[in-house]
Amino acid sequence: MPEGIARRMQEEGIAKADAFLTSTWCARRLSKAELNKHAPREPIEGWEFYVQPEENVYRCHVIVDHQFPYSLPKFLLADVPTFPSWPHVEPDGNLCLRRTNRILRPNEPADVLGVLLGQVVDLIRRGELGLNLEDFQAEFYSYWNFSLEDDAASVFSLLNANAPSRFVRIWPGETRSIVGESEAQVLTWQRHRWGNKPQFDKTVPACLLWLPEVLLPNQFPRSASDLVALARMVSNGKELLERFSRLKLSTYYFVLGATGANGPCFAAVSSQPPQTPEIRTFRKHGTLNGFRKGKMPQAVVAARLFSSSVKAQRLRIDRVDANWIHGRGHDPHQPVLALKHVIVIGCGSVGAPIAEQLTKAGVGRIDIIDPEALTAANTGRHPLGAESIGTNKAIGMAGRLQRDHPHATVRGFDLSYQEFIFRHLEILQSASLIISATANWTAENLLNAQRIRGEIDAPLIFTWTEPHACAGHAVLLCAQSPCLQCGMTTEGALKTNVTIWTDSRDGELTEPACGAVFQPYGFIELQATISLASGLAIEALIDPAKRSVHRVSQTTTAFLKSAGGEWNPNWIEGYAERATGGLQTEINWEKNEQCPACSSKSIDESSISESQIGISNSPSALAS
Numbered sequence: 108m109p110e111g112i113a114r115r116m117q118e119e120g121i122a123k124a125d126a127f128l129t130s131t132w133c134a135r136r137l138s139k140a141e142l143n144k145h146a147p148r149e150p151i152e153g154w155e156f157y158v159q160p161e162e163n164v165y166r167c168h169v170i171v172d173h174q175f176p177y178s179l180p181k182f183l184l185a186d187v188p189t190f191p192s193w194p195h196v197e198p199d200g201n202l203c204l205r206r207t208n209r210i211l212r213p214n215e216p217a218d219v220l221g222v223l224l225g226q227v228v229d230l231i232r233r234g235e236l237g238l239n240l241e242d243f244q245a246e247f248y249s250y251w252n253f254s255l256e257d258d259a260a261s262v263f264s265l266l267n268a269n270a271p272s273r274f275v276r277i278w279p280g281e282t283r284s285i286v287g288e289s290e291a292q293v294l295t296w297q298r299h300r301w302g303n304k305p306q307f308d309k310t311v312p313a314c315l316l317w318l319p320e321v322l323l324p325n326q327f328p329r330s331a332s333d334l335v336a337l338a339r340m341v342s343n344g345k346e347l348l349e350r351f352s353r354l355k356l357s358t359y360y361f362v363l364g365a366t367g368a369n370g371p372c373f374a375a376v377s378s379q380p381p382q383t384p385e386i387r388t389f390r391k392h393g394t395l396n397g398f399r400k401g402k403m404p405q406a407v408v409a410a411r412l413f414s415s416s417v418k419a420q421r422l423r424i425d426r427v428d429a430n431w432i433h434g435r436g437h438d439p440h441q442p443v444l445a446l447k448h449v450i451v452i453g454c455g456s457v458g459a460p461i462a463e464q465l466t467k468a469g470v471g472r473i474d475i476i477d478p479e480a481l482t483a484a485n486t487g488r489h490p491l492g493a494e495s496i497g498t499n500k501a502i503g504m505a506g507r508l509q510r511d512h513p514h515a516t517v518r519g520f521d522l523s524y525q526e527f528i529f530r531h532l533e534i535l536q537s538a539s540l541i542i543s544a545t546a547n548w549t550a551e552n553l554l555n556a557q558r559i560r561g562e563i564d565a566p567l568i569f570t571w572t573e574p575h576a577c578a579g580h581a582v583l584l585c586a587q588s589p590c591l592q593c594g595m596t597t598e599g600a601l602k603t604n605v606t607i608w609t610d611s612r613d614g615e616l617t618e619p620a621c622g623a624v625f626q627p628y629g630f631i632e633l634q635a636t637i638s639l640a641s642g643l644a645i646e647a648l649i650d651p652a653k654r655s656v657h658r659v660s661q662t663t664t665a666f667l668k669s670a671g672g673e674w675n676p677n678w679i680e681g682y683a684e685r686a687t688g689g690l691q692t693e694i695n696w697e698k699n700e701q702c703p704a705c706s707s708k709s710i711d712e713s714s715i716s717e718s719q720i721g722i723s724n725s726p727s728a729l730a731s
């Protein structure tokens with residue numbers, strides 16, 4: 108076997124590190140047995156040295172792993188203090204340094220060690236002098252979660268991360284519990300995630316204490332009486348605790364919340380009522396030693412229920428609320444999007460990914476409409492795959508999005524657009540935005556007419572692709588005029604297409620079945636149109652003053668040519684950049700004063716004219 112460059116660099120790196128550490132820090136190499144004590148960190152070499160930043164002397168180890176010198180050395184306190192001792196000291200004594208790869212210089216391991224040793228000395232000094240206690244609070248989760256027992260249960264939280272202290276609801280599970288603001292919120296989340304199971308039937312109260320400060324490790328509750336002490340730090344805590352102690356619960360769940368330097372933090376604690384004869388009698392008969400029935404102060408009950416002899420079981424909390432999932436609590440648009448309701452008509456290779464992107468972006472409620480079942484041929488460019496063949500596209504897609512995003516509400520309707528409005532017009536009328544990705548002129552024309560005549564108020568987005576997805580369109584209409592028809596021919600084709608195709612079939616191919624026409628574009632080419640429409644949808648949702656607009660995406664000229672198309676001279680004339688391709692353009696959606704759909708003359712007519720309800724499919728737009 109040849110030695111290899113990596114092996115030689117490693118040997119040289121270790122030799123350089125050894126020379127530096129032994130000469131400058133009087134270090135000695137660790138024995139195999141000593142290295143083994145750090146086995147979980149997989150060291151290949153290590154050294155021991157001493158530092159004395161202030162009063163005390165500390166024995167330290169530095170170890171390197173098999174990626175060295177392409178990985179940074181790690182430093183540990185060899186005499187491991189009880190966790191948590193100081194900020195940035197892990198349970199095995201490892202010092203959490205600012206491990207930025209910018210200081211990684213594989214050819215100069217001595218320089219790297221020098222920089223890191225500076226951090227080591229500083230961290231130990233600040234720890235010994237207690238100068239960095241606030242780091243415990245800023246990185247609360249590290250210390251709370253590190254110090255939990257291995258089999259500690261965890262809690263998923265849907266709670267709003269803010270004051271005041273209050274009662275919330277929890278569904279207690281053996282390994283995982285769910286806590287939320289209301290029973291409906293908790294049970295809905297579970298049904299969305301795991302289906303409508305009989306055990307998701309009720310929740311119990313839990314007590315959320317919103318503390319004035321994030322807890323330091325020495326304040327972590329160890330007994331139930333520590334929880335009483337924490338409740339006293341909160342203005343309405345005493346009253347909450349007394350009311351809580353009146354409830355006959357088999358387990359009392361507390362959620363602790365506070366806002367730290369890096370945002371809000373949550374933790375959870377559970378405690379069981381003590382099995383003393385006194386508490387058993389009280390829970391059975393409502394009497395307590397030394398007090399007449401109905402006369403004992405609730406504070407006394409609380410003190411005996413949450414006593415120092417009752418263990419507080421600390422639990423880990425994972426946030427699954429919308430605000431956390433969409434932007435880690437830092438997206439200012441999230442509260443707005445969470446309240447929005449979008450209807451996506453058409454769940455094909457354009458509509459389905461739009462629904463997915465909007466769910467991922469944090470839209471709170473999405474309804475998807477499509478009457479078709481997924482075929483094997485669809486799976487090459489539809490988010491759903493073989494598992495869903497034969498399933499209705501809208502129901503299959505909504506089901507998947509719902510399980511993956513249980514905090515949102517996603518529904519599918521196995522209906523054509525016309526059937527949907529006959530049965531569910533009120534759903535359409537409650538929408539914040541309607542997106543048509545049907546590429547079906549009949550449905551689009553009907554939607555356009557409904558909007559012109561005031562049956563629906565929400566802004567509309569129409570989106571479709573040209574052949575081979577070489578160009579994509581998204582038209583946002585925010586007012587009754589201009590309407591979709593204003594920019595279209597009466598057959599439902601765009602007045603100025605971006606591409607032209609010399610082949611009379613417009614790039615379409617026919618499957619060996621009657622009428623099965625398709626365009627052989629792929630999943631990758633479609634993405635430009637999908638993100639064009641999704642991006643426009645988000646803009647329309649967060650900006651109510653958004654005006655009607657037409658966005659166009661163009662593929663590269665090379666791809667267009669390879670597919671057999673050309674740019675339409677009417678589209679590129681006077682715009683050099685359009686002739687180059689590979690861009691996104693925004694243009695006005697112009698009003699047509701003679702529009703057969705929205706001009707004042709046509710609206711005055713009592714019935715919808717034939718030209719408004721065309722029956723042909725748009726020849727330029729198939730997105731199944």
Ligand SMILES: [Zn+2]
Nearest residue numbers: 590593702705
């Ligand atoms: Zn019009």
